[in-house]
Amino acid sequence: MPIVIVDGKDVEIDGQERLNGIQAAARAGVEIPHYCWHPGLSVVASCRMCLVETGKKDAQSGKVTMMPKLVPACQTPATEGTVFVTDSAAVKNARAMVEEDLLLRHPVDCPICDKAGECSLQDYHFQHGREERRADIKPFHSRRRSLGDTVTLFVDRCVVCTRCVRFCREIAGTRELMVANRGAHEEIDVFPGFPLSNKLSGNVVDLCPVGALGDKDFLYRQRVWFMQSHDHVCAGCSTGCSIQVDENQDRIYRLKPRENLAVNQYWMCDDGRYGWKHVHDPRRLAQPLRRTRGRAEIADWTALPQELDQRLRSVGKLTMVLSPFLTVEEAFLAVKYARSVDLQARIIQGAVPEGTGDERFSSGFTIRSEKCPNRRGVAQIIRGICGEVQTWSDFLAAEPAAAGAIWIAGGYKTDWVDARQAEFLRTFPLLIVQDLFPNPLTECADYCLPAASFAEREGSYVNYNDRLQSFSWAIRPPAGVKTEARLFWQLLQREGMYRAESVRRELAEEFAYFSALSADLPADGIDLKSNRIAQQAADGTAVMGAIS
């Protein structure tokens, strides 16, 4: 294993990793400041903030030969015997010089800048800048212009790191952004008539190390230091991007992508990024309703679970419809409960919202057509218990006899059921519906229960590629809403509070597919594909089909 020496400390790295100086130093616990370098983008080495001294240690003699000048760490590969010095006087002076340079024309309007608090320019200035401003020249104005529907540019805050330009070229492949003019007159811009309008545009705001690019959706809504970040998984499509939910007092202000090299690298799409508005929609169902002879009344959660249980047991026969928005744990608890009521309970895979096809970008990042996060996870639960999966459309097409009770766990943010379907479903003697928004079905259900949104759930999603990622809740549900997990937990008369982790242990024992859940899960999730292939091989399905 190659040894790299950072500030005199030996760091062992994997020879296959191809790390640069910034990454190698991070292994040694040394942060090298940088603006233009980003692990997901090409190296341009132009901001010059990561300048370090470097050299080579001779393996035999142990003698270190240093290069006579500074080099950018981002462009210097870390190999056996590479020496990095990040704390010498020359390095400190170079960093101070770059900071001073970047602040020459910067408006220093931190008090009204969205980035303040998470700004590299701010942080690095405190760590590496000079105490005194020697540039007694007039600061520039603070100009602002729109780049597109999602992003606004604060021209004079820019440090021309070109991350946003490279993102549009290398990841989105749409090339809207460019650098206009030359020298100190340089500005990020779009070509007239061709605004920034790709579905990954929000990422350029995350990429911007300073406050130059502002997200119009988030602009001036919240100071970053008031928000808490919670690791979560996007529920917008079956890609299942790792995200972080930034909230303050149970109100979401923005979603940001979280690094997950196995799923979304560093990015997320705008559909997902701005796809949380329904969580705080005033039209959302927020009270459980009981409907008797057409008259709806607000039910009381204290007694409701017991009442539901009694009604279901008195009907005896049960059909359970599981939405692909449920977590694996919730689906499992729901099935458990259904089977405790009716040993023959029919379990149906709920409606799967479909878009108009996958949207693929030049880097390979894909927005899936399947607009729900957990079809595979729910299907695996149903398959594990019922042997095969009956889908919602199969169920409706079969025109089953409307006998017994039907419980439809929804949680959809879009229209998913029409009046005709509702007309059929209301013929069941007992209709229980959980959903986020009023629809023809909730209008006629015997019991209409408010569902939780993705940010309120705790559990795991399995994405299109059999990767399971777990998360805990980011915000508490609004008053009057009980998450599905808690309701089923209660109906199963389990002790204490719902805990996703303990349910995962059960899953690992009961389902071969989920066997890996017996151990703690890494932050980027685990790949269950081999389990599925093994399972399908056991079922006699062609393995090649499973891989494709």
Added chain:
Amino acid sequence: MTRFEPVLLANIEKPDSHTLKVYEAGGGYAALRKVLASMSPHDVRELVKASGLRGRGGAGFPTGLKWTFLPKDHPGPIYFCLNADESEPGTFNNRYLMEFDPHQVLEGLIISCFATRASTAYFYMRYEYPTAWQRVQQAVDECYGAGLLGKNILGSGYSLDIYLHRGAAAYICGEETGLIESIEGKRAWPRIKPPFPAVEGLFRKPTVVNNVETAACVAQILARGVDWFKSIGVPADPQNPRDAGSYGPKLYCLSGHINRPGCYEAPLGITVNALINEYGGGIRGGRKAKAAIPGGISMGLLTAGEFDCPLDFNGPGRYGCLGLGTAAVVVMDETVSMVDFLHNSCQFFAHESCGQCTPCREGTAWSLRLMERIKAGKGRWKDLDLLLEIGDNIGIIPGTTICGLADGAAWPLKNAIRKFRPELEEYIKRTNPQGYAETRAVPALQLLGIH
């Protein structure tokens, strides 16, 4: 002392010197015929290497050595770029060659392409040379007509196409990787190295970038031989194994306050004094010289007392300058104010900085702002220290930038302030008697604008 008999400029006085007929009448393209008939690319490379020819574009890198950096047995294509983006202030030797003897350049270019096994060459010419552009295009057309370019040149089996590419008037396009980016249709932002162009250059293929005068020298080396070339100039210092010597004739561009400005051919190593007196006819109006730029503005400044500096690849460096550069000597007489010189220099580099690297983008603009203020009579002595600090901290020598433009911006600052500090201090004190010694921050002037 007898005047050096011009070789590179031998044709320029002839009528219609830019035509194929006149060039061939003077023995032109004989070297190319010889090369194609009897030499292998390897032979040519070895010959040029043995001649000790160093690139005439500014950096003085040995040409033959540069060619050997190309990967061996590369399946191709290998590209050749001829750098005719001659933008260094004070420099016009390429222009002479292209306007008055384009075929000499083309002959050298074809031989160079043959030696490097390139089958496509891009002739990158700066926008501001319309006559040269017309004449080179005409010369290229003549060559195609005479079978000197195109498929199967002179029946040798070697094929070469030359594309004349006109730049869009940016100084940075003369930097070799900036030039490559520009040909590819991008912003001329110099690339980070490695990979060097010889490994991965134009269109990500191995590429050689040579200067126009270098190509002309290659033609002459092939025509007259290595011994002739090595008999001219300054031999390598035997005490210094890293010295590649300064062989051959050089085109010196002499301008400024002298009686006969122009482009003169002389052996490498001629002193500034000799150049001014023997070729330039002395300082204009009988005045005294004050300073001279040794090789384009980015090389720095020589004081009048340093005019014994030999203009070879090592000479100016010994006098605190950056190097020989393009060998464009600009002479300033005693009427020139160093404040004006420095302001002009700062304005040029702030205007031409490509804006990629922070230290250069901001450093050049900052130094211009400081010079504007000094020039306007609001300067302070401490500004000189700041200018010096900027100068010492930008460029590839301290390692803070990708390309050498910033070094070029730094050297006039460093040289002018270190060599002419009393004059600059005197100017500041005279024009700003109240505030010259002020050390507190004072409000700045509105910049008049760089563009």
